[in-house]
Amino acid sequence: MYKNFTQTKAFSGLRRCAQRPYDLTRKGALFEDDRLQKFVCRSPLVNLHYGTQRIDHHVLQGLSDMSRELELVEQFKALRRGAVANRIEGVESENRQVLHTACRDLFSALPCHPEATASAAGQLDKLASFLEKLDSGVIVNHRQQRFTSLVHIGIGGSDLGPRAVYEGLKCYGKEGRTVRFIANVDPDDAVAVLSQVDLSTTLVNIVSKSGTTLETLTNEEIVRAALKKAGLNPADHCIAVTGEGSRMDNSGDYLETFHMYEYIGGRYSTCSMVGAASLGFFLGMEQLKQFLEGAALLDEMAEEERLEQNIPLLMALIGVWNHNFLGCRSLAVLPYSQAMHRFPAHLQQCDMESNGKSLQRNGQPVASTTGPIVWGEPGTNGQHAFYQLLHQGTEIVPVEFIGFRRSQSGLDQTVENTTSQEKLLANLFAQMVALAAGKESDNPNRVFPGNRPSSLLLAQRLTPKTMGALLALYEAKIIFQGFVWNINSFDQEGVQLGKALATRFIAEISKRESDPDSLENYFLKQL
């Protein structure tokens, strides 16, 4: 079936290039041949600037040849059209289609997978009519008051993407509406959120694809108990998003139930009802659709054959170049936007749960290292924290910067002739140049070695549409990298062992007195 990248003809040429990668520290290297202007991939919503990567035209050609040999774009097209991409040959595996893209394929006359898109559209219609009933006061609390807040309960893919998008778009919410999130089984998480809301005007959205996740079910019970204690009927406040037929799919327990489908993986589910229900409550249907449209535009771009016109493919292959050819094991995603502060956390799951794999799709061990360690924090905060290591540490960490020309609110102040947004962008560009070019010094402690690669995703402003585009862009990037390594990016067997052991431990300790010291002794005996 499919090869991995080490089996391509392009591989050896790229290996040769990697012995002498483009030297960004050479005098004039950053400006040579207008590379900062030329190494840009433009799209209506976001541009990718990659002139500060250690690549030249030979490397780009090699990556493009590799992409063609591996049929990366064809594989992506097949996935959108219903290929059973979630499988591993010769071993028991999930054997599922991967159709999260169908949830936003709503804007073309010919969706790639009409049936899955029709199901997604059906759920969106159901959501629209539910939201309309909230807006018009058909659904109200027992005192005829409108619901103004929502508590979203879920974990992993049922939390991280929706939360990152909510935080990113917080300034676009409908007046008076808020969303809060409970994920952790740490009781303090629920306590903190419950202390901030008036339960009588709060909807609770319980989100679990499987309907069996320990943290979510526990938090649901805690919130139901709090509702009852406040004299409220949980069935009048709780809604659910779950897989059709799951253990949570009991309409009697909820005011409304929305479905997501087996062919949508948790970490790719933000555009399904998993994200749409809470985001729709907050943003309203119109802005929710703009978010979906942004994502759809990037899905379309990911089908572009020409590497230099396909941002997710370019980012995927530059990532492989840094990781597998230049030996960089980690990747920092650094948004210069406070609103994007949870986006790196979402990407940690999306990337590491997808590509932290050791088996190829043919059942053989992988031929190279696979997914990098992904982490990040917003700039400029990070500059005053971990950038020391980025500039002078022994580990070379490629960076994906994300920036916006304008602030979200448009409210800004000029202090000493520059606005805060200008200061923010100046810092971003300064970091790119400093990482790439470095600096010589007579004082060895002040030497910046440079040649630390970075790219920049630059957009006009963080809007619902741009947010959708960035989300889909990274999803496609991660999927392309999985194809390059020939791994299954859509299962997560690696989380099962810990879950099974925790379930066993919980069953054991449920028989004992709940005294923290006896718990500790119990665990120590298990080790």
Ligand SMILES: O=P(O)(O)OC[C@H]1O[C@](O)(CO)[C@@H](O)[C@@H]1O
């Ligand atoms: O939506 P669910 O079924 O509650 O699962 C939550 C998360 O748990 C995981 O299965 C990992 O434990 C993720 O893949 C998933 O996003």
